[in-house]
Amino acid sequence: LTTYDIQPILEQQGNKLSKVELNNWLSALLDAGLVQKALERGKPTTRPYNRRYTYDLWKLSKKGRETSSLLEVFKGNTPTITVEKVVTNTVEKIVEKTVEIPKFPELDESSFEDLEKIQLLSFHLSLLRTLSSVEQMDLMTLSEKTGFTVQRIVEFIECQEKSTSNTLYILSEIPLDLRGKILQTIGLSPRKNYNVSLSPMGLELLSTLSP
Numbered sequence: 478l479t480t481y482d483i484q485p486i487l488e489q490q491g492n493k494l495s496k497v498e499l500n501n502w503l504s505a506l507l508d509a510g511l512v513q514k515a516l517e518r519g520k521p522t523t524r525p526y527n528r529r530y531t532y533d534l535w536k537l538s539k540k541g542r543e544t545s546s547l548l549e550v551f552k553g554n555t556p557t558i559t560v561e562k563v564v565t566n567t568v569e570k571i572v573e574k575t576v577e578i579p580k581f582p583e584l585d586e587s588s589f590e591d592l593e594k595i596q597l598l599s600f601h602l603s604l605l606r607t608l609s610s611v612e613q614m615d616l617m618t619l620s621e622k623t624g625f626t627v628q629r630i631v632e633f634i635e636c637q638e639k640s641t642s643n644t645l646y647i648l649s650e651i652p653l654d655l656r657g658k659i660l661q662t663i664g665l666s667p668r669k670n671y672n673v674s675l676s677p678m679g680l681e682l683l684s685t686l687s688p
Contacts, residue, residue, distance in 0.1 A: 479532035481521040501624030503535055505599075511541035600625070600633060604646065605675070605683055613674035615651065631671065645679035648672075 480499050487494055494502070506512040515534035520526050522534075537545060603623045608614060620627045634646045648671040675683060 478523065478535055479519070479521045481526065481532055482523045483535075485524070495626065497620070497624055497626060500533075503533075504624060506541070510538055511544055512536065513538045601645065604630075604673075605679065605686070608646075608673065608675050608679075609683055613649070613672040616671045616673060619673050630673070634673070643678045644676055645682060647674045647676050649674065 480496055480503075484494065484496070484499060487499070503512060503514075507514060512535050515536070517534075518531035519534045520531055603625070604619075607619060607622045614622075616627050616630065619625075620630060623630070625633075631648070634644070634648055637646070638644045638648075651670050651672050653670045
């Protein structure tokens with residue numbers, strides 16, 4: 478499937494994601510080994526499409542299919558028992574045996590707290606890695622390189638500034654360029670544009686993390 482195939486399916490489920498956000502999620506699933514990306518780009522596979530533009534092609538990996546099956550069991554959409562047919566050559570007959578699908582681990586409040594911590598750490602590491610090789614980077618470029626929307630980056634940094642004096646990032650307001658003004662008009666850019674750089678604390682943390 479391509480993002481062109483996936484986006485309308487997600488919207489029907491009430492999950493409206495931009496192309497950048499969707500690609501970011503797919504990249505995260507790729508890093509986790511749950512999906513695979515084809516070596517060559519292709520056209521959408523489930524919707525009529527006559528344009529020349531091609532997309533990345535994605536599919537579930539074996540690990541992804543197994544995880545998907547477990548999630549379906551967890552949601553109660555599939556039975557917890559399947560039948561596996563085993564052929565014994567010596568007797569030449571089919572023997573049926575029941576196979577228990579492993580139960581999905583129980584989730585409690587601490588599980589979701591751990592997920593939030595992982596998501597927060599992932600966001601920090603992505604920003605630190607992207608900003609590590611430059612003195613500063615404009616918001617649009619940072620958004621493209623990390624896959625996070627400009628609004629999310631600004632909200633994330635501003636939230637950190639309010640919650641701690643040891644912020645890792647510095648926002649420096651700059652005029653909107655033509656591209657930024659166009660994106661602002663269609664609601665894809667905040668009212669202000671910024672250069673983003675690492676604070677002294679951010680640089681210190683980066684030096685600690687660097688090998």
